[in-house]
Amino acid sequence: MCGFTGYLAANPGLTAPQAQQVLQHMANAIEHRGPDSDGYWADPAVGIGLAHRRLAIVDLSPAGAQPMASASGRYVLAFNGEIYNHLRLREALEREGKVTVNWRGHSDTETLLAGFEAWGIEETLQRANGMFAVAVWDRAERVLTLARDRLGEKPLYYGWQGQGTGAALLFGSELSALRRHPAFAAEVNRDALALYMRHNCIGGEHSIYSGIHKLAPGHLLSVSTARPEPVVRAWWSGAEVAARGVAQPFAGSPDQAVDALEVLLRDAVAQQMMADVPLGAFLSGGIDSSTVVALMQAQSSRPVRTFSIGFHEEGYNEAEHAKAVAQHLGTDHTELYVTAQQALDVIPRLPTLYSEPFADSSQIPTFLVSQLARQHVTVSLSGDAGDELFCGYTRYQMTAGLWSKVSRLPRPLRLAAAGVIRGLPTGVWDKLGGVLPASLGARVGDKLHKGAALLGSRSVADLYRGMVSHWTDPASVVLGASEPATVLAGAQPDLAGLGDVERMMALDMLSYLPDDILAKVDRAAMGVSLETRVPFLDHRVVEFAWSLPLDYKLRQGVSKWPLRQVLYRHVPRELIERPKMGFGVPIDHWLRGPLRDWAESLLSESRLRQERFFNPAPIRQKWAEHFSGSRNWQHHLWDVLMFQAWLEAQHA
16 A cells, blocks of 8 residues: 655656656655655656655565566556455466566566556456556556556546646645645635535545546546547446346355355455555444454454444444454454544544545544554455445435335425425424324434425435435535536436346445545545555455345345355354444534534634635524534534635645
């Protein structure tokens, strides 16, 4: 796990010392991603430069240093990630005899370069099993290729900045590195800000800066000074995998599916335990992380290092469940109970950790557990992606069930009903709570008002977008913004043949997973120089999961059924079966308590008007309602607060 950055200048003009200085300045911004060493390569005559920060995981010797040139000298590579099957790729290279390789070391970087020479860049990526972002300069063709892994575990930003002779294509693992280049403009993209306000992260190919994009997962880009417009194409498609899996389902029985899944997961976990440094795993005690740890321990001759954090606040603590699983499996378990103050102390670090606005509040415990793990190991496996692949989120069933009911009513009637619901203040509905269904629980008015906003949905896809939205009309809050299309609206992929629940799962895999979950874990962990790995995202596991019929994943009302059956072979059912608990912190209470003054400063009407990014009225209204306790607007307010804190950090 590392970080890289670089540039391709429209008109070369820097001397070698100047190029080195620019690259070093850019790389210093991502030193946390690679604290062990740095490396630089440039060809000033062409205007290309690569910089690399190394966190040494495999081949700790100088033979693994980057940027690295191929044996013939044709390709120069800067690479972030891990290729888990790189030893198998070496065997294939030697067996096929396409190139003569005198290996200098045993790094996966050298393996990739040999593959590029033998098979070409795209075929090498298709053969690779791993997580990665790469920048490859072809010295013969004078073409720069950027590529990103299948599901988007590793980040990669790019974009042209500057004008005329000063223009340059900038690229790198984090925006903070691009900001250090002289051509960088740092103009906030208001349309991307609107997208952020809807989903608490900036999704798709957008970034917070105008002219800077994210390379989409499973895509590669090629560009040269002779052809400055980047050409982007897919080399792997999650949408196609989902559609193909549903069209050509697994033909075996449910029990055979469980057997096949365990074989695949065992191999994925075994490959991802490859490291020349100490390795462990995050353990929450839930199904996903417990399955990963169980399969690690089953293949390890010594106790696996596992890590969890706990909170003293009831309803936010999973540490006791993780401890029970760890004791049963016999892991070397470390837990830390975090005080509210320790969690609050993380907040000032968030704007620089994420380099662009990011407002999933589970970023706080994710950073804390990463910080805990880094005190003992350099690599940690996680259980992310189990929900998206095996139908774990309750919102899938909830949305499908709700749509089956509301779609029976004509839309005008639904809109009229929504108007009636919103016509009564939440407090009035709360007082009427005694005559409403007990299933609504507390805060009846709050829930009814939120539900009313969904009644006008035109389709199940429209309804689902509303279910996963924070600000449902962000363009009315962000001044001068027009919300861009995403896979959730306006740019939906072809998912023909998928049912409603499968479609929601696929959309999450293509958007929520890379844009929120994987970005959250990558930035939090790399902020403390910890590499994280996700066995469920081995592409063989992903492709197999999509081939399983939905009634195998959601079996007799039980979600993630095949995954549970694998886990129950290693851990007693009673240690796992409990209501799902989010990995969160009590932001709603903190905003009314210890964060009140900080929030009021960032949300002050005068400040919002002066900065001219937001319409103050709806924000001030939500802040007043939240502080009074009449509504819970924690997610909406956290979106605004994280942008405000990020903006403040940029001007510090």
